[in-house]
Amino acid sequence: MTRFQSPDHYAHASDSYQILPFRFLRWEDGDVLLVNMVGEYEFINSTQFHEFATHKLEPSTPEFENFKAKHFLADSVSTLPLQLLATKYRTKMSFLEGFTKLHLFVVTLRCDHSCPYCQVSRVTEERGKFDMSTATADRAIDLMFHSPSEALKVEFQGGEPLLNFDLVTYIVERTEQRNATEQREIEFVIATNLSPLTEKMLAYCKEHNISLSTSLDGPAFLHDHNRPRRGGNSYEHTIMQLQHARAVLGHDRVSALMTTTSQSLQYPREIIDTYVQHGFTSIFLRPISPYGFAVRTNMAFQYAATQFLTFYRTGLAYLIELNRRGTPILEVYTQLLLRKILTPFPTGYVDLQSPAGTGISVVAYNYDGNVYASDEARMLAEMRDTTFCLGNLHELTYDELFGGDTIRALVRASCLQTLPGCTDCAYLPYCGADPIFHWTTQGDPIGHRPTSAFCTKNMGIFNYLFTLLKQADPYTVRLFTSWATEQPAPSVQ
Amino acid sequence: MKLHAYGTPAHATTTVLGRISTSPVTASERPDTILVGSLLGPQTLQGYAGALTTQILDRVAASTLPCPVIFAIPSLDHLADGDVVAITPQGYVRTLYRRQSPHNTLFATDRCNSYCLMCSQPPKNIDDAGRIAEHLRLIDLIHQDTTELGITGGEPTLLKDDLLRIIAHAKDRLPRTSLHLLSNGRLFYYARFAQRLSAIQHHNLMIGIPLYSDLDTVHDYVVQAKGSYEETIVGLHNLARYDVPVELRVVLHQLTVPRLAKIAEFIYRNLPFARHVALMGLEMTGFTLPNKELLWADPWDYQTALEEATTYLIERGMHVSIYNHQLCTIPRSMWPYARKSISDWKNEYLPVCSTCTVRDACGGFFTSGITRRYSKHINSITADQFATPTDAKGLAAT
Numbered sequence: 001m002t003r004f005q006s007p008d009h010y011a012h013a014s015d016s017y018q019i020l021p022f023r024f025l026r027w028e029d030g031d032v033l034l035v036n037m038v039g040e041y042e043f044i045n046s047t048q049f050h051e052f053a054t055h056k057l058e059p060s061t062p063e064f065e066n067f068k069a070k071h072f073l074a075d076s077v078s079t080l081p082l083q084l085l086a087t088k089y090r091t092k093m094s095f096l097e098g099f100t101k102l103h104l105f106v107v108t109l110r111c112d113h114s115c116p117y118c119q120v121s122r123v124t125e126e127r128g129k130f131d132m133s134t135a136t137a138d139r140a141i142d143l144m145f146h147s148p149s150e151a152l153k154v155e156f157q158g159g160e161p162l163l164n165f166d167l168v169t170y171i172v173e174r175t176e177q178r179n180a181t182e183q184r185e186i187e188f189v190i191a192t193n194l195s196p197l198t199e200k201m202l203a204y205c206k207e208h209n210i211s212l213s214t215s216l217d218g219p220a221f222l223h224d225h226n227r228p229r230r231g232g233n234s235y236e237h238t239i240m241q242l243q244h245a246r247a248v249l250g251h252d253r254v255s256a257l258m259t260t261t262s263q264s265l266q267y268p269r270e271i272i273d274t275y276v277q278h279g280f281t282s283i284f285l286r287p288i289s290p291y292g293f294a295v296r297t298n299m300a301f302q303y304a305a306t307q308f309l310t311f312y313r314t315g316l317a318y319l320i321e322l323n324r325r326g327t328p329i330l331e332v333y334t335q336l337l338l339r340k341i342l343t344p345f346p347t348g349y350v351d352l353q354s355p356a357g358t359g360i361s362v363v364a365y366n367y368d369g370n371v372y373a374s375d376e377a378r379m380l381a382e383m384r385d386t387t388f389c390l391g392n393l394h395e396l397t398y399d400e401l402f403g404g405d406t407i408r409a410l411v412r413a414s415c416l417q418t419l420p421g422c423t424d425c426a427y428l429p430y431c432g433a434d435p436i437f438h439w440t441t442q443g444d445p446i447g448h449r450p451t452s453a454f455c456t457k458n459m460g461i462f463n464y465l466f467t468l469l470k471q472a473d474p475y476t477v478r479l480f481t482s483w484a485t486e487q488p489a490p491s492v493q
Numbered sequence: 494m495k496l497h498a499y500g501t502p503a504h505a506t507t508t509v510l511g512r513i514s515t516s517p518v519t520a521s522e523r524p525d526t527i528l529v530g531s532l533l534g535p536q537t538l539q540g541y542a543g544a545l546t547t548q549i550l551d552r553v554a555a556s557t558l559p560c561p562v563i564f565a566i567p568s569l570d571h572l573a574d575g576d577v578v579a580i581t582p583q584g585y586v587r588t589l590y591r592r593q594s595p596h597n598t599l600f601a602t603d604r605c606n607s608y609c610l611m612c613s614q615p616p617k618n619i620d621d622a623g624r625i626a627e628h629l630r631l632i633d634l635i636h637q638d639t640t641e642l643g644i645t646g647g648e649p650t651l652l653k654d655d656l657l658r659i660i661a662h663a664k665d666r667l668p669r670t671s672l673h674l675l676s677n678g679r680l681f682y683y684a685r686f687a688q689r690l691s692a693i694q695h696h697n698l699m700i701g702i703p704l705y706s707d708l709d710t711v712h713d714y715v716v717q718a719k720g721s722y723e724e725t726i727v728g729l730h731n732l733a734r735y736d737v738p739v740e741l742r743v744v745l746h747q748l749t750v751p752r753l754a755k756i757a758e759f760i761y762r763n764l765p766f767a768r769h770v771a772l773m774g775l776e777m778t779g780f781t782l783p784n785k786e787l788l789w790a791d792p793w794d795y796q797t798a799l800e801e802a803t804t805y806l807i808e809r810g811m812h813v814s815i816y817n818h819q820l821c822t823i824p825r826s827m828w829p830y831a832r833k834s835i836s837d838w839k840n841e842y843l844p845v846c847s848t849c850t851v852r853d854a855c856g857g858f859f860t861s862g863i864t865r866r867y868s869k870h871i872n873s874i875t876a877d878q879f880a881t882p883t884d885a886k887g888l889a890a891t
Binding site: 065069070084088344345487 | 608610707708709710711713714717719722723726727730752755758759761762763780783784808809810
């Protein structure tokens with residue numbers, strides 16, 4: 001038998017090490033949060049941080065070993081750490097594969113609601129003027145199938161798309177016919193207030209496997225205030241239609257989104273209770289967007305990002321408490337961020353990525369044939385700012401629309417790695433850019449981070465999530481892990 | 494479990510493989526069959542691959558028989574219909590496959606490019622290229638209803654192209670059998686090899702590859718081969734790139750337990766494609782014996798680390814099994830992941846186990862462990878200790 005070699009034989013000759021790419025943030029308690037380029041993180045105290053950064057960390061310490069295993073440092077000439085980082089980076093960035101996946105069809109701007117925060121809708125009986133034509137729909141379907149993506153999501157937007165249901169069915173069927181040869185994975189969803197929903201429409205949705213996404217802003221007094229409908233009873237009507245739609249399509253085929261107005265800020269618990277009461281297992285606490293009527297009616301600027309953060313934190317703490325007491329319900333935005341923080345995988349969420357999803361992950365075909373880089377871009381156009389219009393689909397080719405100057409400028413202005421204020425931010429691997437938001441609010445697609453509501457909001461949320469992760473309450477960490485990994489919630493203690 | 498027998502050879506000039514039958518078979522099956530029983534006139538042996546008997550025959554008469562014969566074997570009780578044996582000119586009868594066992598393994602080679610501190614099957618530097626024909630023949634003779642066949646060594650990938658031939662042959666001849674290949678994964682560092690293995694498109698192949706640390710220095714030390722960590726990690730990524738399913742195997746001992754939770758984290762972040770992670774108890778055999786003071790860790794003492802690592806992976810949707818651990822040495826919460834993993838020809842129990850209520854669900858011990866070293870906390874688990882609904886549910890899942 002050959003003699004066995006001692007550990008020294010396998011140790012690296014030198015104690016020196018290379019520091020691999022990372023970003024950091026000093027914490028209130030003196031500790032430092034380090035995040036590597038693929039989103040793996042570590043908290044250490046400032047002394048250790050100083051030792052690490054000045055190449056004085058002792059190889060025999062657990063800190064050294066942990067930093068090495070997480071690819072914060074490399075202590076040999078091997079390129080393996082870089083290869084692993086590259087593979088993990090590629091995985092994190094794989095949302096870019098396939099190019100544009102989400103295709104929004106604005107089939108009409110007409111709507112029977114008159115929500116003051118609405119970005120685009122028109123309350124009008126005049127058919128035709130604000131409806132998409134079949135010729136426009138045909139061309140939009142053509143463009144969608146030009147996208148190389150294996151998976152395509154068709155989302156019907158409005159206005160209220162159900163008011164032009166004939167065109168919805170036209171698009172669904174043309175897409176299905178076309179897909180008989182294309183063989184993509186197609187998903188249909190209608191964003192609707194549910195109010196014009198009929199039995200016939202539901203049967204059609206069931207037959208064609210179409211899911212519904214509606215709006216629910218909270219309890220009746222809030223929902224009715226935010227989303228007024230002719231004849232009132234907006235909430236009551238929504239709930240009734242929701243239950244009916246679920247009965248036909250299946251519980252999980254109808255989802256809901258909420259918008260936070262200044263009235264909502266006082267009621268995070270009541271809003272969440274409404275979602276629980278109606279059998280939802282998720283809720284998306286969304287701030288209002290600064291577009292469309294929301295700007296004209298001055299609603300978008302009625303509260304500051306810091307007020308939203310208070311609302312969010314109270315809501316999230318309440319959600320954790322509900323879970324702890326045995327009611328499983330998750331917050332969608334938190335789940336997306338935790339997936340970025342706690343897993344090696346990317347998310348398919350187009351509104352928080354770098355480069356921004358505008359045009360390259362999502363596109364909106366407006367009723368009039370204009371193609372926009374996102375839903376927000378077309379809302380902006382309704383405010384007479386057509387900066388992010390890629391062109392009209394009857395005039396331009398796929399290459400001109402999706403390879404043109406506008407889309408290139410959007411990508412250039414939304415790679416966080418190059419943006420002032422983002423490039424050295426510890427949260428960069430988890431965050432995204434929103435050039436349209438910054439153009440709208442600050443007059444520049446890159447924008448100024450210290451005064452950006454987008455940055456304040458996201459920084460605040462990241463700070464809160466990392467505070468909770470650092471406190472490491474066992475239940476909270478397990479709950480967060482289950483959200484991030486889409487595994488069953490931890491058993492209640 | 495008896496896997497060898499020895500008798501007097503007659504008419505045997507080369508090693509012959511055959512399928513055991515205790516009753517005569519048709520002429521077309523005879524070239525694949527080794528008949529076992531009392532002998533028998535010359536006509537009845539016509540066309541057989543060989544024959545085995547406990548009878549004492551006359552040497553001269555035996556040499557006139559129409560096929561190779563091993564006679565005067567003390568006992569043949571361990572052989573059953575459908576088993577595959579190899580008989581040698583020296584009179585050895587080696588069992589290569591047992592029809593009734595779920596644990597059948599093809600020993601591809603004795604050679605290895607690693608020299609692990611706890612190797613249970615220490616490598617031998619023997620040129621065994623000539624055994625390939627035997628392996629292919631064995632696959633021909635194995636029953637098609639065999640659920641799983643292991644391929645182990647030594648390091649099977651050292652056979653290179655011949656290993657690919659063996660796997661391709663198994664794909665053709667055993668369309669319902671899954672293959673479980675144990676390899677250190679180092680040769681898959683060469684992407685082309687991983688690609689060629691993938692190109693066989695075996696219907697159900699899993700490669701079990703050991704990982705002993707998230708740190709190169711520790712892994713290389715355990716494996717006793719500089720650079721092996723890098724080769725194995727790159728190899729795992731190459732296999733993933735070509736969609737070959739992999740299982741990670743971590744043997745638990747003094748060198749791996751201290752960073753077990755960190756290894757789990759490393760696996761999730763860097764190797765999340767692993768279909769299965771096996772956390773394995775140390776086998777008290779082979780190289781473990783000279784290294785036992787360096788390696789041995791009582792499972793009772795690493796319960797917390799075991800629970801932490803397992804829970805970490807399970808909560809992230811990964812599949813984990815705990816192998817070679819007695820139920821009384823691991824936390825109750827880990828019982829659902831404990832498997833009866835010890836091959837049926839190796840496992841045994843202690844006298845104290847005779848009154849244990851969960852003995853049937855417990856993997857017990859390796860024979861080598863029972864005689865050499867085992868946990869100081871082996872205990873009989875009584876009915877009231879065990880009688881909680883959670884436990885019952887957990888055990889049902891095993």
